[in-house]
Structure formats: structure tokens, C-alpha cells
Amino acid sequence: MIEAEVTVKNRAGLHTRPAAALVKIAAKYKSEIYLVRDKFSINAKSIIGVMTLAAEQGSKLLIKADGNDEAQALQELINLFDAGFGEI
Amino acid sequence: MTIQDFSSADVVEKQSKTENGNGNQMVMKGIPSSPGIIIGKAFVIKQESLIVPDEKIPSDQINDELNRFDNAQSDLVQQFLLSLNRVKSETGNIAAIMETNLLILSDPVITDSIKNTIKKGFSAESAVVQEFEKQRNYFKNTKDEILRERAVELDHIKQMLISVLKNQCINYSVAKNSIVVAHSLTTTDIVNFKEAGVIAFITEIGSIASHASILARSFDIPAVIGVKNACEAIHDSNDLIVDGFAGIVINRPRKVFIERYTKKISEIEEHKRRLGALVKMPAETIDGKKIQILTNVNFLDDVRTGVLNGADGVGLVRSENLIMELKKIPEEDTQYNWYKEISDRAYPTPVSIRVFDIGSDKYSEGLPFNEENPALGFRGIRFLLSRKDIFETQLRAILRASVNKNIKILLPMISSLHEVEYTIELLDICKKKLDEEGIPYDTNIPIGVMIETPAAALIADGLSEAVNFFSIGTNDLTQYTLAADRTNELVSDIFDSFHPAVLRLIKLTIEAANQKNIPVGVCGELAGHAASTDLLLGLGISELSVAPSIILELKNRIRNSSYQKTKQLADDILHCSSYKGVRERLDLALKDLTIIEEKDN
Structure with missing residues (x-):
């Protein structure tokens, strides 16, 4: 299992649209992927879970990925966060 | 002249508020949700009761029930994908809304939870209601405003799942060229009705900011929402005028109103022709x-x-x-x-x-x-x-x-x-x-x-x-x-x-x-x-x-x-x-x- 810390950079935060983008990427991979915020951990393939994180701009999340394609999955998700979900 | 000037709500109300009898003209007030004026015939969708009690099933039926849920879910996913393909060419906003709904429908956490409830001996309908109510309450109680509004989306998805489970599918194509009158409409309904050639929407409930309203506006289909008792007062094939500027529906309009509104429609079209081409262009020298x-x-x-x-x-x-x-x-x-x-x-x-x-x-x-x-x-x-x-x-x-x-x-x-x-x-x-x-x-x-x-x-x-x-x-x-x-x-x-x-x-x-x-x-x-x-x-x-x-x-x-x-x-x-x-x-x-x-x- 590998993990990385990311920051929500876009102004509107992890609202519906970025959440959908994130889930679509997570769902492409076989690995189990989790997002952790303040000990609260959710399945990154669950849109409901990601939305209930309600992560606003500046909040820090931990991505955990576990499986054969974990490295690729983690990298793609990090890129998504770094790009501010295409909203910056 | 603004587009709003085309509506003459107060005139209509003054003249015909008293005539509420059977067969007579009836003016109904709602909330303007998508602008435009339409004259046409009604197509009324009767709302089935969708409330499912905590229905138990015998343990030997659990596997059948799980299959029934799987089939309903994948049918609905297919239906969503079809709708999504149809709107792909439209604005990104609509596609994004539908994509989110699709992701909610196929959410692995929700799916697992529903299946676990079925395994405990509940019917598929009950399991769906229980799970969606649970999520909905969570959404409703959250401090996050945007999230709270998503609770409405959850309701729609729940309703659709139950409709499919009960085989209550709407035959969209029969609504061609008519005005749909319904208790409420989902985003998928709106897309399908648009495809079928519906010319206006009237609903009994709904909010102006709901995705269904946004969709109707994006599709440029006039809509009036919040029209109380619309499904009872309006009968199939009734003549209707829908004024999406003023939020007014006229059931069985008198000839004079049909003439007045026909004139308004041609004025609006003239106005749009004149300047409409500029709407999507930037203000650039x-x-x-x-x-x-x-x-x-x-x-x-x-x-x-x-x-x-x-x-x-x-x-x-x-x-x-x-x-x-x-x-x-x-x-x-x-x-x-x-x-x-x-x-x-x-x-x-x-x-x-x-x-x-x-x-x-x-x-x-x-x-x-x-x-x-x-x-x-x-x-x-x-x-x-x-x-x-x-x-x-x-x-x-x-x-x-x-x-x-x-x-x-x-x-x-x-x-x-x-x-x-x-x-x-x-x-x-x-x-x-x-x-x-x-x-x-x-x-x-x-x-x-x-x-x-x-x-x-x-x-x-x-x-x-x-x-x-x-x-x-x-x-x-x-x-x-x-x-x-x-x-x-x-x-x-x-x-x-x-x-x-x-x-x-x-x-x-x-x-x-x-x-x-x-x-x-x-x-x-x-x-x-x-x-x-x-x-x-x-x-x-x-x-x-x-x-x-x-x-x-x-x-x-x-x-x-x-x-x-x-x-x-x-x-x-x-x-x-x-x-x-x-x-x-x-x-x-x-x-x-x-x-x-x-x-x-």
C-alpha cells in the first residue's frame, strides 16, 4: 500500500463536479483507494463518500491506494489535485 | 423591451379568476421555472404511490430479490447512459449533472449497503428506500449548503430505482408535441421528454434551482413548477397555455386568451431573431x-x-x-x-x-x-x-x-x-x-x-x-x-x-x-x-x-x-x-x- 498527502487547491473545494472527476478516475483502477481526512476515511470510488468529505479549499487529504495498479492510480489522483480539478 | 414585458400575468388574473367551473377556463398560478410561452395539449402523468413500508421477504427469496435489484440497477444505468449520450453535445453543465447522478446510482458503497439489507430479509424496494433515506438524512443535516441540495437528487434516483423495480416505466414517446403535467420530474425524465418532443413542463412541486429546472432552461423548454393540484385539475388532452415568464398555466383557455398569447409568441420570436445571435458571443471590440x-x-x-x-x-x-x-x-x-x-x-x-x-x-x-x-x-x-x-x-x-x-x-x-x-x-x-x-x-x-x-x-x-x-x-x-x-x-x-x-x-x-x-x-x-x-x-x-x-x-x-x-x-x-x-x-x-x-x- 502506498499513500500521499494532497491539498485541495481550487476555490470552490471538493464540490460535486470535482468529486465526480475524482471518482471516475478512482473507478478506473482495480486497487482499493481511500481518502482520509482527520481520521475520517472514505472509499474514493464512492461519490457519496467523496461528497460527504466536504473538503474546502486548502484542506489536506491523505490518499491511500492498495493493489497491483496502486502507483499509477496514486499518481493520476495527485495530478488531479495538483491541477485543482481543472478549476484554477 | 425586455423579454419579461411579453408576459401579462396581471391582466390574465384580473379577467378570469372567477371562472373556476368544470369546462370553464381556469388560471393556475405557479413558479416560473423556464421562460417561454406555449399553447398546446396536456399529457398528464399520474403519480403512483411510491412509499414502500418495511417489507419483509421469506429467506428463500433473498437470491431472487438480489437479482431483481441487480437488474433494476443495471437497467437504470443503461437508461442513464443513453440519456447521457444524448446530452453530450449540449452544455457541459447538463452532462455533469447527469454524470453525477449516474455515479450516485452505481456508487459501490450504496450498492453494498442495499444488498446487505436485502440479505437481512427485506424486499429490494424497502432496502432502496432505507439506504437512500439514510444518505438523504445525512445530506440534509450537513452544514454544507451545496450538499444539502443534493438530497433532492438522491430522492429522484431513489424514485427511479423503485419505478424500475415496480416496472412503472413512463412511455415517453406518447408525449410528443404535448405539455407534460406531472407531480415532479427527474433530470432523466426531462431529457427523455425533450427527446420525445415535449413542448412544455408543468409540475406540482420542485424548486427553481433544481436540476430539472436548470435542464428545462438549458433545453429552452418553458416550464412552470409548484402548480398545486395540477395533475387533478388538468385532464389529458386539455387545451393549455403555459406562460413560463409569469408562472401561469391556463387550463381550457378562452379564445381571446389563445389569440392574445399567439400574438405574444410571434413577438417573442421576432425579438429573439433580432438579437439572439449575439447571446453567446463575447463583448469584445x-x-x-x-x-x-x-x-x-x-x-x-x-x-x-x-x-x-x-x-x-x-x-x-x-x-x-x-x-x-x-x-x-x-x-x-x-x-x-x-x-x-x-x-x-x-x-x-x-x-x-x-x-x-x-x-x-x-x-x-x-x-x-x-x-x-x-x-x-x-x-x-x-x-x-x-x-x-x-x-x-x-x-x-x-x-x-x-x-x-x-x-x-x-x-x-x-x-x-x-x-x-x-x-x-x-x-x-x-x-x-x-x-x-x-x-x-x-x-x-x-x-x-x-x-x-x-x-x-x-x-x-x-x-x-x-x-x-x-x-x-x-x-x-x-x-x-x-x-x-x-x-x-x-x-x-x-x-x-x-x-x-x-x-x-x-x-x-x-x-x-x-x-x-x-x-x-x-x-x-x-x-x-x-x-x-x-x-x-x-x-x-x-x-x-x-x-x-x-x-x-x-x-x-x-x-x-x-x-x-x-x-x-x-x-x-x-x-x-x-x-x-x-x-x-x-x-x-x-x-x-x-x-x-x-x-x-
């Missing part, structure tokens, strides 16, 4: 200078009309209109709902809310009677800072409504920097209280000032340090600069926004704004004044905020202007010492102009 054209908002409907006309956002919400409308200072929640609604409708474009700009000429409670000179008196920020209870309530309501992060606060009647500083202190107190209560808001909400007193223009450099944007109110700036009451006909020849003194104050303001790199707009009458468009462009204005009806004309003007030429024009005019000189230079540069005026600024 022939040499590539882009201007933001924003809409002024007096009433909720102006937001939609502005967007319909291609506004880049809302440049001025005259919040005191809420006081005029309600005849009292509204409570926090009333204000919050209004601001939030405007923010939702304009999202993702920005909205500047001007805090109450009231004086004794507009509102009397708590104000001194008979001020000798209300225009120079106790008004705007002066009144608000003396009535912190009122001001704080408004700031709280605006902050609470700012969760979409597209709201800005605009302060009227500023004449000193300390008025801005006091306001910011008060705003910080409101923010702190909200923090303590755990209520979310936009922590970086921008603050701007109206430049409408000569004092504000002259200290614009100092003000620019304290605020995030300027908005020049040319009507007041003119009246205060020239000491000419804008409502006094005896001095109407002196009241002239093209006076060099006014223009120099505008120039001063723009220079101060450019120094600090903050946006500066014009929201007074001058902004909608065709003769002045070139001049304001040349002076370096970056935003113009006008009544919705003027947007397209203004866009047309800008798209035919050259920024280089307007700069030369502005330069020449600033060197004129008399406004006759200004007029002559303007006339020289701009021939055959139509003067478009916006009243009531």
Missing part, C-alpha cells in the same frame, strides 16, 4: 479588448433574463428592492433565501450584492421624518452604520448565502475611508459569530465600494487599498458633482453625466483602480447609454452593468467599436472644458446613435 457585461437585478427574474441575454454575471443587486417589495426590513432567513437564490441562478458567474441603499425618500421606519434634503442626508452606508442591528442581519444573510463563492458585497454612498473600515470590522464580527455557530460562508468574500460621491472618487486611491473592486454609480455621481437633483426637472439640463467634471472623476477612479489592479465597473445609467459606451471603453472601464434588456444592444455596440479609437476619443474629451465641447466631440465620433435609457437607477 474589433481589436480584441474584452469587456464584462453584467446585469442589474431588481427582482429574482432579472437574473434569468440577464443570463438569457448573455450576461457575464450580476453587477448590481439592488437589495433594497426586497424592502420595497415586503414593505419592511426582511428577516435574516428571508434575505438569505433571496441572496442564495440569486447566487444559485447566476452560478458560476459572479454576483455583486449592494447592501441596502435606503434613505428617507425610499423608506421611513427608523429614519428621521422629512429630512430637508434626503439625497444629502441619512442614507446608504450612513444609515446602515447607525443601525448595526439591520446591517449585521444583512451581512450575516449575505455571508450565509456566499457558499457558492460567487457573491461580492458592494457598499453604497461611501464618502470616507472609515466607513469602509467600520464595515469591514462589522463583517469580521459577523464572520466570527458564524464560525462559532459552525455555519459555512466564503471566508474571502470580496468587498467593493460604489463610487457615487465626488469625495469617493477623489480618495479612490486610498479606498483602493481597502477594497477589492469599484463600481461607479454615474447617476448619483453626476447629481452630487453638479449639485443638480436628478429628480428636479428645473435643473434637468444641468444634470448631465457627460459633464467634464463627472468624466474627470470617473477617470480618477479608473486610474486609482488600475494602480491597484482591481476591477472597476459602471452600473449607473451611463453604462447603458449608447453614446457613452465608446467613451467608457476608452476611459478604461472593465465592466458594464445594465438592465437585462440592454445587454444585447450594448454587446452589439462594443463588438462594433475599436478600443484604439475609443481611447483617442476619451483623451480628446477629457481635454474639453465644457460639456458642449464634450457633446461635439462625441457627435463627431458617433453618428446615428440611439439613446437607450435605463430608468430608476
Whole structure:
């Protein structure tokens, strides 16, 4: 299992649209992927879970990925966060 | 003429409110959700009862029940994918909404939880209801405003799943060329009905900001929502008039109304033809200078009309209109709902809310009677800072409504920097209280000032340090600069926004704004004044905020202007010492102009 810390950079935060983008990427991979915020951990393939994180701009999340394609999955998700979900 | 002028709701109501009998014309009032007027036949969808009790099943049926759920889910996923493919070519907004719904429908956590409930011996319907209710309650109780609204989406998905489980599929194609009347409609329904060629929607419930409403608007299908008992009062194949501007449905209309509305429809089409082509084009000069054209908002409907006309956002919400409308200072929640609604409708474009700009000429409670000179008196920020209870309530309501992060606060009647500083202190107190209560808001909400007193223009450099944007109110700036009451006909020849003194104050303001790199707009009458468009462009204005009806004309003007030429024009005019000189230079540069005026600024 590998993990990385990311920051929500876009102004509107992890609202519906970025959440959908994130889930679509997570769902492409076989690995189990989790997002952790303040000990609260959710399945990154669950849109409901990601939305209930309600992560606003500046909040820090931990991505955990576990499986054969974990490295690729983690990298793609990090890129998504770094790009501010295409909203910056 | 604005598109709204085509609606004549009050006339209709006056004339036919009394005729409610069977077979007679019946006027029903709802909420205008998507503009347009349609005359056609009704197609009524009877709402089946979808409430499922905690229904248990024998343990030997559990596997069948799991299969039944799997099949329903994958049928619905297929249906969603089909709808999604159909809207792919439409705006990204719609596709995104449907994609989210698809992701919710196939959410692995929800799916697992439903299956686990079925394994405990509940029917598939019960399991679906239980799980969605659980998620919905979570969404409803969250502090996150945007999330709370998603609860409605969850309801729709739940209903669709149950409909499929019960095989209650709607045969969309039979609704071709008719007006759909339903209790409520899901986004998928709207897409499918649009495909089937439905011409209008009427629902008994629904909110103006719901995805179904947004979809109807994007598809340009007129819709009226919140029409009570529509499904009972309206029968299949009834003749209907749907007025999506006024939120009115006329059941079995009399001939005279059909004729009147037919005429309106052709007027609207003519209007659209004339300027419609410009709606989606940017306001850009022939040499590539882009201007933001924003809409002024007096009433909720102006937001939609502005967007319909291609506004880049809302440049001025005259919040005191809420006081005029309600005849009292509204409570926090009333204000919050209004601001939030405007923010939702304009999202993702920005909205500047001007805090109450009231004086004794507009509102009397708590104000001194008979001020000798209300225009120079106790008004705007002066009144608000003396009535912190009122001001704080408004700031709280605006902050609470700012969760979409597209709201800005605009302060009227500023004449000193300390008025801005006091306001910011008060705003910080409101923010702190909200923090303590755990209520979310936009922590970086921008603050701007109206430049409408000569004092504000002259200290614009100092003000620019304290605020995030300027908005020049040319009507007041003119009246205060020239000491000419804008409502006094005896001095109407002196009241002239093209006076060099006014223009120099505008120039001063723009220079101060450019120094600090903050946006500066014009929201007074001058902004909608065709003769002045070139001049304001040349002076370096970056935003113009006008009544919705003027947007397209203004866009047309800008798209035919050259920024280089307007700069030369502005330069020449600033060197004129008399406004006759200004007029002559303007006339020289701009021939055959139509003067478009916006009243009531």
C-alpha cells in the first residue's frame, strides 16, 4: 500500500463536479483507494463518500491506494489535485 | 423591451379568476421555472404511490430479490447512459449533472449497503428506500449548503430505482408535441421528454434551482413548477397555455386568451431573431479588448433574463428592492433565501450584492421624518452604520448565502475611508459569530465600494487599498458633482453625466483602480447609454452593468467599436472644458446613435 498527502487547491473545494472527476478516475483502477481526512476515511470510488468529505479549499487529504495498479492510480489522483480539478 | 414585458400575468388574473367551473377556463398560478410561452395539449402523468413500508421477504427469496435489484440497477444505468449520450453535445453543465447522478446510482458503497439489507430479509424496494433515506438524512443535516441540495437528487434516483423495480416505466414517446403535467420530474425524465418532443413542463412541486429546472432552461423548454393540484385539475388532452415568464398555466383557455398569447409568441420570436445571435458571443471590440457585461437585478427574474441575454454575471443587486417589495426590513432567513437564490441562478458567474441603499425618500421606519434634503442626508452606508442591528442581519444573510463563492458585497454612498473600515470590522464580527455557530460562508468574500460621491472618487486611491473592486454609480455621481437633483426637472439640463467634471472623476477612479489592479465597473445609467459606451471603453472601464434588456444592444455596440479609437476619443474629451465641447466631440465620433435609457437607477 502506498499513500500521499494532497491539498485541495481550487476555490470552490471538493464540490460535486470535482468529486465526480475524482471518482471516475478512482473507478478506473482495480486497487482499493481511500481518502482520509482527520481520521475520517472514505472509499474514493464512492461519490457519496467523496461528497460527504466536504473538503474546502486548502484542506489536506491523505490518499491511500492498495493493489497491483496502486502507483499509477496514486499518481493520476495527485495530478488531479495538483491541477485543482481543472478549476484554477 | 425586455423579454419579461411579453408576459401579462396581471391582466390574465384580473379577467378570469372567477371562472373556476368544470369546462370553464381556469388560471393556475405557479413558479416560473423556464421562460417561454406555449399553447398546446396536456399529457398528464399520474403519480403512483411510491412509499414502500418495511417489507419483509421469506429467506428463500433473498437470491431472487438480489437479482431483481441487480437488474433494476443495471437497467437504470443503461437508461442513464443513453440519456447521457444524448446530452453530450449540449452544455457541459447538463452532462455533469447527469454524470453525477449516474455515479450516485452505481456508487459501490450504496450498492453494498442495499444488498446487505436485502440479505437481512427485506424486499429490494424497502432496502432502496432505507439506504437512500439514510444518505438523504445525512445530506440534509450537513452544514454544507451545496450538499444539502443534493438530497433532492438522491430522492429522484431513489424514485427511479423503485419505478424500475415496480416496472412503472413512463412511455415517453406518447408525449410528443404535448405539455407534460406531472407531480415532479427527474433530470432523466426531462431529457427523455425533450427527446420525445415535449413542448412544455408543468409540475406540482420542485424548486427553481433544481436540476430539472436548470435542464428545462438549458433545453429552452418553458416550464412552470409548484402548480398545486395540477395533475387533478388538468385532464389529458386539455387545451393549455403555459406562460413560463409569469408562472401561469391556463387550463381550457378562452379564445381571446389563445389569440392574445399567439400574438405574444410571434413577438417573442421576432425579438429573439433580432438579437439572439449575439447571446453567446463575447463583448469584445474589433481589436480584441474584452469587456464584462453584467446585469442589474431588481427582482429574482432579472437574473434569468440577464443570463438569457448573455450576461457575464450580476453587477448590481439592488437589495433594497426586497424592502420595497415586503414593505419592511426582511428577516435574516428571508434575505438569505433571496441572496442564495440569486447566487444559485447566476452560478458560476459572479454576483455583486449592494447592501441596502435606503434613505428617507425610499423608506421611513427608523429614519428621521422629512429630512430637508434626503439625497444629502441619512442614507446608504450612513444609515446602515447607525443601525448595526439591520446591517449585521444583512451581512450575516449575505455571508450565509456566499457558499457558492460567487457573491461580492458592494457598499453604497461611501464618502470616507472609515466607513469602509467600520464595515469591514462589522463583517469580521459577523464572520466570527458564524464560525462559532459552525455555519459555512466564503471566508474571502470580496468587498467593493460604489463610487457615487465626488469625495469617493477623489480618495479612490486610498479606498483602493481597502477594497477589492469599484463600481461607479454615474447617476448619483453626476447629481452630487453638479449639485443638480436628478429628480428636479428645473435643473434637468444641468444634470448631465457627460459633464467634464463627472468624466474627470470617473477617470480618477479608473486610474486609482488600475494602480491597484482591481476591477472597476459602471452600473449607473451611463453604462447603458449608447453614446457613452465608446467613451467608457476608452476611459478604461472593465465592466458594464445594465438592465437585462440592454445587454444585447450594448454587446452589439462594443463588438462594433475599436478600443484604439475609443481611447483617442476619451483623451480628446477629457481635454474639453465644457460639456458642449464634450457633446461635439462625441457627435463627431458617433453618428446615428440611439439613446437607450435605463430608468430608476
